[in-house]
Amino acid sequence: MPTPFASVEARVNAAVFRHLPNAVASWVPAGSVAAPVDADVIFDEAADSGVEFETIVQAPTLLVQDTAWLGVGEGDAITIGIKAFKVRTAEPVGDGRFVSVTLVRA
Numbered sequence: 001m002p003t004p005f006a007s008v009e010a011r012v013n014a015a016v017f018r019h020l021p022n023a024v025a026s027w028v029p030a031g032s033v034a035a036p037v038d039a040d041v042i043f044d045e046a047a048d049s050g051v052e053f054e055t056i057v058q059a060p061t062l063l064v065q066d067t068a069w070l071g072v073g074e075g076d077a078i079t080i081g082i083k084a085f086k087v088r089t090a091e092p093v094g095d096g097r098f099v100s101v102t103l104v105r106a
Helices: 004-019
Strands: 025-030 037-054 055-065 077-078 083-093 098-105
Touching: 025 055, 055 083
Parallel strands: none
Antiparallel strands: 025 037, 025 077, 037 055, 055 098, 077 083, 083 098
């Protein structure tokens, strides 16, 4: 049984994520012929993804709930509107309830 704080935290996370998403993205695992899985995401088309060769690199990123796309990983296809992307990296954020996904144009 979850602790009282864990259940409150889960409810707050769910409530916050109902209001913050700014896009709907479709995910298809690499090599799959399954139907795309849609999810509400927080999308940032020009996020700083790090520094390479002393240059700040900008790459589109999104934040998705971990339960929306189980197993999202490198090479998976993501579509946001009419823009097609491939997953560059997918890393859990904090306690793992959200996943930060860095994208590259397909």
